[in-house]
Amino acid sequence: MATVLVNNKPVEIGSDRLNCIQAADRAGVEIPHYCWHPDLSVVASCRMCLVEVGDKKPDGTVAMQPKLVPGCQTPVKDGTVIISDSPKVKAAQQATLEYLLLNHPLDCPVCDQAGECGLQDYSFEYGRGYSRLQEPKNIKPDKDYIGDQITLFTDRCIMCTRCVRFTREVSGTAELQVSSRGSHEEIDIFPGEPCNNKLAGNVVNLCPVGALCSKDFLYEQRVWWLKSKK
Ligand code: SF4
Ligand code: SF4
Ligand code: FES
Structure with missing residues (x-):
C-alpha cells in the first residue's frame, strides 16, 4: 500500500492520485491554500501552500528537495515525505x-466575508501579526x-484567479x-461584457476573501448571526 509521511505521520493513499494538500488532509494536517481548488486547473500562484517535500528511499534514508515547493502542484x-510545520x-x-496584506484595506468590520474569510483565518493561524510596510497602500477603486x-471590492482581492478560472473552465463564458x-x-x-451567466453567483462562493460579493446579501447580515439549515 502506497504510504506518504506527513510531518512524520504515515498515511495510506492507496492508488489515489493526490497532491500534497490532499494527502496531508488525509493525515488530518491542514496545508493552507488559496488558489487551489479541486475542481479547477492548478496555477500555483498564491504560494500559500509551500511545503518541504522529499523521498524516503528503500534503505530508510530521506532525501529532501532543497527548496520549498507548492503543495498544490506537487503530486x-x-x-513521499511532506513537512508542513518546519521553521522554513x-x-x-x-x-x-504579509505580502497579501500589503495593500489590503483590512475593512473586516464592514466586510461581508468577515467571520468566514480565508485571509482572516490564515492570518490568525499562520501570519506574522504585523506589517513592515511604511509607504501608503496602493488602493484600487471598487467595481460595483x-x-x-x-x-467587486477590488482592493480586497488576493488575485487567486479562482473566479477567472471558473468562468473559463466551468461556466465556459470567460467574462472575467x-x-x-x-x-x-x-x-x-x-468592456460591455458583464458576468451574468447563469452560474455567475458561484464566483462569490469560490472567492476565498470578501472581494466578490453578492448584491443580494451586501451589508444585510453578519455570518455569525446566520443559522445553517439541513
Ligand atoms: S476580505 Fe477578509 S481580511 Fe479582508 S476585509 Fe474582508 S474579512 Fe477582512
Ligand atoms: S476576486 Fe476573489 S476569487 Fe477572484 S481573484 Fe480575487 S480573491 Fe480570487
Ligand atoms: S494553493 Fe498552492 S500556490 Fe496557491
Whole structure:
C-alpha cells in the first residue's frame, strides 16, 4: 500500500492520485491554500501552500528537495515525505501573508466575508501579526458592476484567479480576466461584457476573501448571526 509521511505521520493513499494538500488532509494536517481548488486547473500562484517535500528511499534514508515547493502542484507517491510545520515553512507562510496584506484595506468590520474569510483565518493561524510596510497602500477603486448580482471590492482581492478560472473552465463564458500586472493587477470584466451567466453567483462562493460579493446579501447580515439549515 502506497504510504506518504506527513510531518512524520504515515498515511495510506492507496492508488489515489493526490497532491500534497490532499494527502496531508488525509493525515488530518491542514496545508493552507488559496488558489487551489479541486475542481479547477492548478496555477500555483498564491504560494500559500509551500511545503518541504522529499523521498524516503528503500534503505530508510530521506532525501529532501532543497527548496520549498507548492503543495498544490506537487503530486505524492509511495515514500513521499511532506513537512508542513518546519521553521522554513512557517517563515514562508508568514511572508506570503504579509505580502497579501500589503495593500489590503483590512475593512473586516464592514466586510461581508468577515467571520468566514480565508485571509482572516490564515492570518490568525499562520501570519506574522504585523506589517513592515511604511509607504501608503496602493488602493484600487471598487467595481460595483461586475454583473447584475456581483460587485467587486477590488482592493480586497488576493488575485487567486479562482473566479477567472471558473468562468473559463466551468461556466465556459470567460467574462472575467486579469488586467494589468504586478501590484496594479486587478480582476475585471471585458468592456460591455458583464458576468451574468447563469452560474455567475458561484464566483462569490469560490472567492476565498470578501472581494466578490453578492448584491443580494451586501451589508444585510453578519455570518455569525446566520443559522445553517439541513
Ligand atoms: S476580505 Fe477578509 S481580511 Fe479582508 S476585509 Fe474582508 S474579512 Fe477582512
Ligand atoms: S476576486 Fe476573489 S476569487 Fe477572484 S481573484 Fe480575487 S480573491 Fe480570487
Ligand atoms: S494553493 Fe498552492 S500556490 Fe496557491
